[in-house]
Amino acid sequence: EAGVTQFPSHSVIEKGQTVTLRCDPISGHDNLYWYRRVMGKEIKFLLHFVKESKQDESGMPNNRFLAERTGGTYSTLKVQPAELEDSGVYFCASSQDGWGGPADTQYFGPGTRLTVL
């Protein structure tokens, strides 16, 4: 079974540019999560999809971030325009449970390292 995949693995852009990150969850997983780790600090939650619906986007830092999950399959996270403080590692995770119960295990992708210059 293929794991969670993310593309690209690295992205270097200049301040003000736009970047789109992609996540492909494990096949059949209804729940998809985005997290990020900035400057070696804690991994912070960004948002949670159940199928194509945004269940919780309380962690999104501001309106420069836009996440979509078309058709309930893969998801994209767009940062527009990027700022210096957006640099970090963006992780995607998926889980199987239809309603994302608290005991449900999240499986993580390898992450995308974003550097904004």
Place this chain on the structure above:
Amino acid sequence: AQSVAQPEDQVNVAEGNPLTVKCTYSVSGNPYLFWYVQYPNRGLQFLLKYITGDNLVKGSYGFEAEFNKSQTSFHLKKPSALVSDSALYFCAVRGSGSARQLTFGSGTQLTVLP
């Protein structure tokens, strides 16, 4: 609000010795506790989780963790460390409320010395 503390940024242990990576948590209601490991240039890999029941949870690669409700701790342990265990370890918690996101600690870098 829920939180996780990993008090040690770095833990060094000699190969063959037991290892412990510490984690304490704060959450409303029943806690659901997880350990993940990140090897260099890899993603987070799930190690084990505590849901309910037995306080000693066994996971992948010979790791185990002990849940202690009175001390609100969930320390990761292994009886005999391997050099290949060297990695970054994250503890995470999720409460029993409606929110489904994990709250992570800041991570502990484990180095096993040959």
